[in-house]
Amino acid sequence: MVTYIDAATAPLKNTGQIRLYGPEDFAGMHKAxxxxxxxxxxxxxxxxxGVTTQEIDDFVYRFxxxxxxxxxxxxxxxxxxSTCTSINHVVCHGIPNDxxxxxxxxxxxxxxxxxxxxxxxxxxxxxxxxxKRAAERLVEVTYESLLRGIEMARPGKTTGDxxxxxxxxxxxxxxxxxxxxxxxxxGRLFHDMPNILHYGRPGEGIELKPGMIFTIEPMVNLGRPxxxxxxxxxxxxxxDRSLSAQxxxxxxxxxxxxxxxxxxxxxxxxxxTFGRA
Numbered sequence: 129m130v131t132y133i134d135a136a137t138a139p140l141k142n143t144g145q146i147r148l149y150g151p152e153d154f155a156g157m158h159k160a161x162x163x164x165x166x167x168x169x170x171x172x173x174x175x176x177x178g179v180t181t182q183e184i185d186d187f188v189y190r191f192x193x194x195x196x197x198x199x200x201x202x203x204x205x206x207x208x209x210s211t212c213t214s215i216n217h218v219v220c221h222g223i224p225n226d227x228x229x230x231x232x233x234x235x236x237x238x239x240x241x242x243x244x245x246x247x248x249x250x251x252x253x254x255x256x257x258x259x260k261r262a263a264e265r266l267v268e269v270t271y272e273s274l275l276r277g278i279e280m281a282r283p284g285k286t287t288g289d290x291x292x293x294x295x296x297x298x299x300x301x302x303x304x305x306x307x308x309x310x311x312x313x314x315g316r317l318f319h320d321m322p323n324i325l326h327y328g329r330p331g332e333g334i335e336l337k338p339g340m341i342f343t344i345e346p347m348v349n350l351g352r353p354x355x356x357x358x359x360x361x362x363x364x365x366x367x368d369r370s371l372s373a374q375x376x377x378x379x380x381x382x383x384x385x386x387x388x389x390x391x392x393x394x395x396x397x398x399x400x401t402f403g404r405a
Contacts, residue, residue, distance in 0.1 A: 144343070146313065146321045148339030153246075154380050154387060157315065157341060159340040160204035160248030161378050161389030164241050167191045168252050169394045177231045184237060192241050196206050200240035200247055200318045207362060212251075219347050219364040219372040231257040234267060236374045240318065240333055247314050249335040249343050250390035251376040255399050262350060263371055265398060269301045270348040270373040271398050276342045277326070281379050281386040285336050291328025294346045304314035306347035306372070308355050308364065312340045314378055338383050345376030 149157075167188060174187065189210040192199050199210035207223075214222035214236040215229070222236075229235060238251035253267045273294045280289040300306050311324030322334050326346040349355075349368025358365060366372050375397075379386045391397065 140331060144321060146334070146340060147315060149315060149341055149380065150339065153315065153341075154389075155245040156244055157248070157378065157380060157389045158387070160241055160243040160246040161250065161391075162248070162393060163192075163195055163197055163243050164239050164248035164250045165390050165392050167239055167241070168237065168250060169232070169392050169396050171237060171254065172396055172399075175229065175235065175237075175256060175326045177257050178228045180228050181215070181222070181224050181235070182226050183223035184213055185209050185211050187292065188237075188239055195241075195243075196341045197241040197243040197248075200242050201238075204318065208249075209363065210239075212236075212362075214238070214280075214363075214372070214374070216371055217235040217366045217369050219349070219366060220309055220374060221362040221364055223360060223362055229256045232259060232263070233257075234259065234263050234371065234373060237378065238374075245316055247316070247318050247378075248317070248380045249314050249376065251345065251374055252397065253373050253375060253399055265301075266303065266348065266350050266371050266373045267400055269303050270346060271299060271400075272324075272373050273298050273305075273348060274375040274377065277346060277394060278377065278379060278386065278388065281336065281344065281381060283336055283338055283381060283383065286331055287322060287324055287333030287336070288328035289333075290331050290344060291333070292330045294344075295327035298346070298348050304349045304351065304353035306349060306353050308353055309347060311343040311345045311376075313340070315341045336381050338381050343376055343378050345374060347372060347374040
């Protein structure tokens with residue numbers, strides 16, 4: 129059962145209201161999130177020098193269909209691929225193609241499956257062979273910033289608390305937080321309210337309440353935070369060509385904290401902890 133903070137009923141679209149979900153909804157999100165996590169786990173052994181991002185995209189599509197799900201990005205607002213693959217200085221929304229990955233690349237793979245009407249949205253960084261220390265450090269900082277944001281995802285905290293936890297850590301590490309993109313409500317809709325900024329001030333923003341479901345997905349640059357979108361209308365890159373990284377989980381606020389729907393069942397959320405770097 130879905131309820132609302134500001135209204136009892138609303139059509140299934142982004143109305144600007146924040147939906148509050150019940151236990152059955154959380155179970156649906158968990159099932160969808162775990163399918164996405166299993167796909168991201170299965171990609172670990174496939175991300176090697178020479179593989180193309182189109183081959184990755186083909187795998188994501190097949191994995192979803194074989195498990196009764198469809199990729200949410202496929203034909204979403206004209207996007208023609210089943211995943212986003214963002215390499216090195218690409219911040220987000222990189223479009224899969226036939227160019228092979230190279231030794232030392234870092235790549236974010238963003239997958240959202242629709243399973244039984246629920247959206248499981250998550251992304252991870254992958255190391256292509258051996259990384260240089262600068263790239264490795266960026267991945268470390270970005271993953272830690274996600275964890276610090278999730279620590280703030282509990283009742284009584286605010287969206288500003290999440291953003292501040294991420295921003296203060298990232299900037300102390302001499303990196304920058306991208307401000308052009310944010311996390312978002314998710315559930316029956318791919319993109320819903322509230323927006324989750326990855327920067328902010330403690331206590332500001334929207335108060336978190338049990339039943340809220342949203343993504344936290346910080347994008348962190350080694351250089352300056354500024355980005356630009358290329359002529360394809362999707363691919364966002366760092367203006368200074370510095371490396372960028374991102375991690376994303378879908379979470380639901382519970383009575384005492386949050387449930388992370390998209391945790392890796394095999395413990396592979398962080399690519400630097402299982403010998404890939």
